[in-house]
Amino acid sequence: MLLKVENIHKRYDDAEVLKGVSLEMETGQSKVIMGPSGTGKSTLLRCINYLTPPDEGRVLVEGTEITSRNLNRMREKLAFVFQDFNLFTHLRAVDNVAIGPRKIRGMSKGAAHELAMRELERVGLSERAHAYPAELSGGQQQRVSIARALAMEPKIILFDEPTSALDPELTGEVIAVMKNLASEGMTMLLVSHEVGFARQAADEIIFMDGGHILEQGPPAQLFDAPQHDRTRQFLSRIGQGGEAA
Numbered sequence: 510m511l512l513k514v515e516n517i518h519k520r521y522d523d524a525e526v527l528k529g530v531s532l533e534m535e536t537g538q539s540k541v542i543m544g545p546s547g548t549g550k551s552t553l554l555r556c557i558n559y560l561t562p563p564d565e566g567r568v569l570v571e572g573t574e575i576t577s578r579n580l581n582r583m584r585e586k587l588a589f590v591f592q593d594f595n596l597f598t599h600l601r602a603v604d605n606v607a608i609g610p611r612k613i614r615g616m617s618k619g620a621a622h623e624l625a626m627r628e629l630e631r632v633g634l635s636e637r638a639h640a641y642p643a644e645l646s647g648g649q650q651q652r653v654s655i656a657r658a659l660a661m662e663p664k665i666i667l668f669d670e671p672t673s674a675l676d677p678e679l680t681g682e683v684i685a686v687m688k689n690l691a692s693e694g695m696t697m698l699l700v701s702h703e704v705g706f707a708r709q710a711a712d713e714i715i716f717m718d719g720g721h722i723l724e725q726g727p728p729a730q731l732f733d734a735p736q737h738d739r740t741r742q743f744l745s746r747i748g749q750g751g752e753a754a
């Protein structure tokens with residue numbers, strides 16, 4: 510098993526946001542986490558790579574548990590794509606992608622630059638490599654941040670609502686890149702409400718509600734024959750039928 514998440518709990522002050530969440534991913538799988546606002550989806554994703562340390566539970570990558578001692582090394586296996594891109598505004602696109610390979614993976618300047626150019630090409634942006642983030646559209650900035658994740662050659666990419674900060678006409682180019690990665694066999698865990706992507710590219714949908722995983726299964730099962738009322742209600746709110754029992 511590539512990723513094993515066991516019984517994660519997370520509390521903020523009085524509120525228990527994650528109430529014992531477990532999931533597993535095999536190499537090459539794509540899974541999409543969906544569910545109502547405030548149910549702990551982003552917190553779960555952040556707990557998986559310890560951006561937010563869980564209060565209880567374990568995360569294992571390739572059988573090795575993440576601990577405070579091995580955190581930096583383990584984190585390199587789990588790249589993270591943020592909703593709002595998080596690019597360095599003072600660095601050109603190519604340097605945003607090259608900085609991780611240089612500073613974290615210890616690559617030479619030339620090798621990191623070459624790798625960054627290859628990853629920008631993979632997301633269709635080699636021609637914009639020398640632009641600063643402010644000179645790029647939101648969709649292009651998100652593609653740079655995907656290239657930055659790829660340049661770390663991670664085992665898994667975690668995406669936290671990668672299209673929700675984008676104007677609707679810019680989501681398509683980011684989804685196309687993510688579909689491509691999924692078809693190339695990249696292991697991907699996303700928090701996303703992009704049903705088109707989820708139906709076509711995900712192996713499994715994980716439906717979260719109230720800090721729990723309520724149900725999970727292949728897209729056809731979860732979208733077309735959900736088991737729980739809460740799932741049906743949510744799907745109907747995002748325009749995916751679901752009210753029919």
Ligand SMILES: Nc1ncnc2c1ncn2[C@@H]1O[C@H](COP(=O)(O)OP(=O)(O)OP(=O)(O)O)[C@@H](O)[C@H]1O
Nearest residue numbers: 521522526544545546547548549550551552553700
């Ligand atoms: N750093 C924090 N400090 C305190 N409370 C937090 C913090 N981060 C998240 N929360 C709370 O935890 C709960 C779950 O938040 P989270 O962002 O994980 O939900 P979500 O399912 O991803 O929601 P959304 O779809 O709206 O992004 C929310 O009530 C939120 O206000």
